[in-house]
């Protein structure tokens with residue numbers, strides 16, 4: 001086998017979302033697994049919709065996902081340029097060759113004629129396909145139409161009797177009849193190449209060995225194989241990945257939670273967490289360990305790609321985020337929460353930074369959660385809401401006075417304070433912890449009390465317990 005070469009070939013018409021991010025990830029993991037090459041090609045033939053800002057954005061997002069390419073627009077490579085808009089000369093060479101081989105011809109049929117032809121086919125119970133009207137135009141008929149100013153498209157002429165069979169890496173054996181497909185367009189009337197054509201030419205020209213892409217492209221593959229075969233170009237092996245479905249069973253959309261990679265990054269998702277989730281969406285890993293990109297690649301296996309659709313599960317993605325946060329070193333955690341520019345790290349005294357991290361890490365999913373806690377401890381930005389005030393009314397009437405007396409004796413040692421309340425009042429469980437946590441933090445759950453004590457210090461503890469006495473009616 002050649003060295004494995006995979007590619008990601010996005011059209012820069014928007015931000016990358018979970019679906020195409022997964023396609024990029026699988027392609028990058030497959031290349032890495034075999035120490036092969038991963039290339040990035042920008043499919044910008046739709047000049048109107050393609051924008052440079054999207055190319056820059058997707059390059060940034062792929063880097064964030066650790067899917068760095070070895071050949072591509074910014075770094076070049078042997079088979080560039082890596083923007084399709086700059087590869088016209090290459091496509092023209094192959095158009096010419098197909099025409100010389102008698103496998104491509106100019107078609108002048110108008111949209112109106114095509115519509116009528118399709119209607120007739122439908123009425124006759126046939127699947128609509130191009131009827132081959134312009135296949136047999138004579139040279140003089142062609143010249144006449146050109147002289148009349150008609151702009152033809154270029155069609156690929158299928159071999160009517162051909163059967164196209166291939167083994168899809170994910171979907172298994174596939175079989176299509178050329179006669180069902182009909183002659184299809186490979187160059188538009190304005191001279192622009194169609195996706196079908198340039199995508200196939202580029203994969204062959206760039207020596208891509210494995211194409212992983214969405215199953216929505218499955219029916220394009222027989223067309224692309226016919227083009228490559230006619231040109232005696234080596235075709236890659238294709239694998240069509242099943243779609244990601246939203247909770248409503250339809251393809252994942254914005255409405256059902258699809259997010260762009262950019263949004264995830266801005267919300268503070270960890271790259272490793274997103275990778276651990278996506279790599280398991282339609283691909284099976286034997287173990288459930290949190291893995292680095294390198295480990296995900298080592299254990300990536302084509303045979304573990306699922307042929308049935310994968311369901312997007314936000315809870316599962318959160319699980320990987322929590323797992324990712326738990327793995328962060330203190331420095332990495334600090335760096336991560338500091339990346340949220342809405343908050344100032346200065347409110348946390350340097351001497352308490354490690355204690356703060358130790359306290360909040362198990363309670364944090366996104367950087368904003370860490371800042372929520374920082375404000376509670378250091379900015380006095382906390383509040384007992386009406387529902388909490390209500391639930392405090394069931395507290396033992398002597399609770400806060402007992403707690404205050406204990407705090408006088410034990411200072412910031414909240415474990416000792418808890419024990420004193422327990423001994424003196426005989427309360428335990430929720431009756432013990434809920435009022436204390438609400439009084440000290442405005443939250444019913446959160447970091448370990450011992451650490452909360454260290455972060456607040458004796459003075460603040462007493463002040464908050466004192467304030468809480470006023471809440472009991």
Ligand code: GLU
Nearest residue numbers: 009010011043199213217
């Ligand atoms: N530009 C195509 C797309 O974004 C690429 C499809 C393929 O991977 O072959 O859908």
